[in-house]
Amino acid sequence: MNVLGIVEHPNLVKLIGYCADDDERGMQRLLVYEYMPNGSVDDHLASRSTSTLSWPMRLKVALDAARGLKYLHEEMDFQVIFRDLKTSNILLDENWNAKLSDFGLARHGPQEGLSHVSTAVRTSTDLELFYTNVL
Template sequence: MRCLPFLHGDTKEKDPVTKSASLRSMSTTSTERDVRSGSDFTSLNVSDMSAESIRRTQYPSFTDRPSNLRVFSFAELKSATRNFSRSLMVGEGGFGCVYRGVIKTSDEPNERIEIAVKQLNRKGLQGQKEWLTEMNVLGIVDHPNLVKLIGYCAEDDERGVQRLLVYEYMPNGSVDDHLSSRSTSTLSWPMRLKVALDSARGLKYLHEEMEFQVIFRDLKTSNILLDENWNAKLSDFGLARHGPAEGLTHVSTACRSCDHSPS
């Protein structure tokens, strides 16, 4: 997998848009999830979410290809986010909260990178299957227009389960941030075209450039994030599923908040 870019270099392309640290799209704010429908990528039952069971059965239902995901301890992520400080919270939704943080790189311990940490809400069931699906999909894909998953945390303690995902940090927030009435300025038309092309490249990779198809199922402006160079990347793969099996023409993409006809 490609190395993470550093976040403080000069940008290759400038656009008159106020930078936003918001990552609301990381936290499933708009789409109501249907965990009962399940996903082809979910390798464990919700009732079997122990850290040991995840280590025992790491992504067997998705692929035998090795994953480069980094396993974090809860203490590491707690330190990286200053004890999950509210001042570093950049998103909140049905899955839980998303925090900005800083960690040391695994290759160069003296170097630090910014990350986004998504923490599963321990008080609710929503998102547990999606947590597994995100690991199954993002753990092996590698494309410049898909958000990079760096690693995860799965620990059980006296307070219950701890389930977190660690992503590359996207300093310019989501496309939705720059299209909403809250934004002080909007994306220029050339930048909007670039976003559309970048998103299409990510979808083409999922549909045509892997040995199996992945149906994204959650394409919306809040799930298209912008990196430091204003490159667009698809995020939030909790609803992703396998494409149609050989001989079939379609799969159902319905979820609770969607139309229930197959597409």
């Protein structure tokens, strides 16, 4: 929550607010993000979609997502590794600008003097679909 509250970039979904409640099921959280009326990139790539993205729009989406990643990885005072890049986590605002969402798997980058973050190896067919369908 602390990171999401201070991160601000045109290609990252804004966190509007949240609440947390500890009950018999454990800590329950509700996150409220800015409204993204055009849904996710995934919504516009599926064969069931009535409004698929044109090739110029797909390139714009890829560039917007890259700008968001660059900000997280290189331009903040501390590094955030976005580990869940997939078409359903790239949302589209009213002007069709792409914004990264779902920071559930995000991690702080390497500490000063270290060159990497130790994480489990993951494969993702969603990432492959992103590169296949968007680029």
